[in-house]
Amino acid sequence: MEEPSEYSKHFSHEHSLEYVKSSYDGDCICSGCEITITPNKFFYHCRDCKFSLHRVCYGMPKKVMHPADPHHHLTLLSPSSLTDQSNECGACGRCINGSFYYTCRKCCIYFHMLCVAMPLSMKIPISHPHVLKLEMKPPYGFKCGLCDRGSCSGWLYRCRLCEFDAHVSCAVTYNKYDSMGDDKYSHQDELMELLSQGMKGII
Known part of the structure; x- marks a missing residue:
C-alpha cells in the first residue's frame, strides 16, 4: 500500500x-467522527488549528452508493453544512450534529459517516457460525443473540439461515475483538475499533 504524503488536503478544511x-494523552478529538484519537496511532492533523482526522475518517469517499438508498449517491458533508441540528441518523437514530455525515438531499435522509461505513456483512466465529447481513429495515421486533436484550428501531445484523439477530453495536464489538488477533493493525481493524466506540450505548 502506498504511504500517505507528509502533507495533504481534505475537502472539509482550508489548511494542509x-x-x-x-x-x-487522550485529549485529541477527531473532527470527522468526534471520537478520541488513540495515542501512538497515525492520524491527520492541522498545525494551524485543532482540526484532526483519523486515517479512516480522512479516507472516507466523498460519494458512495449504499443499499440504504439504492437509487442515488450519498454525499459526504462536514457538520458546517448541516442547517438542522435535529436531523436523525437513519441507521442508529441519534441526532447528527458535530460529526461528518452522508446525505441524499433528494430523499431527505441522513447518516453518520461511520454508520455508512459499517460492513454490509460480517462473521463472528466465536458467537455464530454463519455470515450476518446488515438489515436496514428490520421487519419486526427481535432479541439480540449476543446480549439477550430487546429490539431497537435502527439497523441490525441478521443471519437469515437461522434467524439469529444482533444489534449493530453488539456485532461490531464482538467482531472487533475477533479481528484483533492479526499481527498487523489494518485499516479494517481501525474502522471496527471506531465503530465499537461510536456505537457504545446504542441497542
Whole structure:
C-alpha cells in the first residue's frame, strides 16, 4: 500500500494536514467522527488549528452508493453544512450534529459517516457460525443473540439461515475483538475499533 504524503488536503478544511503519529494523552478529538484519537496511532492533523482526522475518517469517499438508498449517491458533508441540528441518523437514530455525515438531499435522509461505513456483512466465529447481513429495515421486533436484550428501531445484523439477530453495536464489538488477533493493525481493524466506540450505548 502506498504511504500517505507528509502533507495533504481534505475537502472539509482550508489548511494542509500533516500525517503524524499521535502523542496526545487522550485529549485529541477527531473532527470527522468526534471520537478520541488513540495515542501512538497515525492520524491527520492541522498545525494551524485543532482540526484532526483519523486515517479512516480522512479516507472516507466523498460519494458512495449504499443499499440504504439504492437509487442515488450519498454525499459526504462536514457538520458546517448541516442547517438542522435535529436531523436523525437513519441507521442508529441519534441526532447528527458535530460529526461528518452522508446525505441524499433528494430523499431527505441522513447518516453518520461511520454508520455508512459499517460492513454490509460480517462473521463472528466465536458467537455464530454463519455470515450476518446488515438489515436496514428490520421487519419486526427481535432479541439480540449476543446480549439477550430487546429490539431497537435502527439497523441490525441478521443471519437469515437461522434467524439469529444482533444489534449493530453488539456485532461490531464482538467482531472487533475477533479481528484483533492479526499481527498487523489494518485499516479494517481501525474502522471496527471506531465503530465499537461510536456505537457504545446504542441497542
